[in-house]
Amino acid sequence: MAQTVNEVTDLMSDKTRRPNSKLQVPTSVKYFFMVLVLGLLVLILIMGGKALRDAPPAAIHVSNQGLTVTQYRSLQQVMDQQKVSSFFTSDLQALRDITTGLAWVDQVSVSRDWQRGIVVTALPKQAVANFGTERLVDAKGNVFVPADSEDLTQERFATLQGEITQAPVIMQQMQQVNDWYAPLGVQVEDIILSPRMTWLIRFDNGLRVIVDNENTAQKLLSLSQLLGNQLKERRDEIQSVDLRYKNGFTIAWDMTQPQSDES
Incomplete structure (x- = not known):
């Protein structure tokens, strides 16, 4: 019995004395792979940025919803004169400011759409009275010149x-x-x-x-x-x-x- 216990103890002591079989990766190799990964990420960013810069100008789609023919043509003419960059880099706020600068425009929505490009949707002011002979006024007292001169007086x-x-x-x-x-x-x-x-x-x-x-x-x-x-x-x-x-x-x-x- 004592001999058996000694044999088990010897086996256990042999296991503890066995060398670690794990493969040790050199530190230089680790640094090499880290640099390689970082380099790939930088390269991807550079290529992505170049692709955005070289992308063709985004198309501007003017929605005719809620607009008369004259109002739609007026807004379309203004948008045709705008220089825009790519789909992702175009300044939507600038387009929104330009659209609200039209006297007859009340509300504006500018958004990106995968199929149509940059979509501009505008709602016109609703006149409730004439203001003199050359302007109209809405219910809030905003005076404006309509897109169509035939709407005057x-x-x-x-x-x-x-x-x-x-x-x-x-x-x-x-x-x-x-x-x-x-x-x-x-x-x-x-x-x-x-x-x-x-x-x-x-x-x-x-x-x-x-x-x-x-x-x-x-x-x-x-x-x-x-x-x-x-x-x-x-x-x-x-x-x-x-x-x-x-x-x-x-x-x-x-x-x-x-x-x-x-x-």
Whole structure:
């Protein structure tokens, strides 16, 4: 029994004395492979960069969705004049800025598409009124020149006049007046804000109202209530109303009744 234990112990001691059979890779070979891998990566990057530089210019596709024929042609003409680089290196923000620089453009989307190239999608401003005779204005008071000159001075629109910087104020005033006078069945046809901040309003029934910039809203609201109540029976006889008074107003009557009242 003791002999058997000794033999097992000798075998185990022989295993511990056996030399390690793992292959030792020289350090120089490791460094060589590391340098080789790094070199390949650098080469791939250089070749990739060269391929991007040498790639043909990306095609610009202008979407006609939501645009009229004139608007589409206008945007296409601008995009045709742009110099773009390859599909991956083209500056999309620059194209977006150029498109938003068009007065009639409201929103712009510029994206990359594998099949079509660089896609430019634009939404036009929606005019709600004329601004003078050469411009339009949208609901937010943005004044712009339309892509098609035939869109100017549309009869279905009211006409706003004044300084361009005051366009949002004029638009807001027109919308408010239309709300107040809607129960009377009339709406604003022309509204002017003079440099002295005097309002001249003409309604589609021919009624003209002039009011200063002092308590303007209260005066216009009070007049709408008077026209709907005390002056209801004679409303069609009124040509104009001057509200530029602290304690009243004047009425100019129709020429068939050449008289004037002061309230």
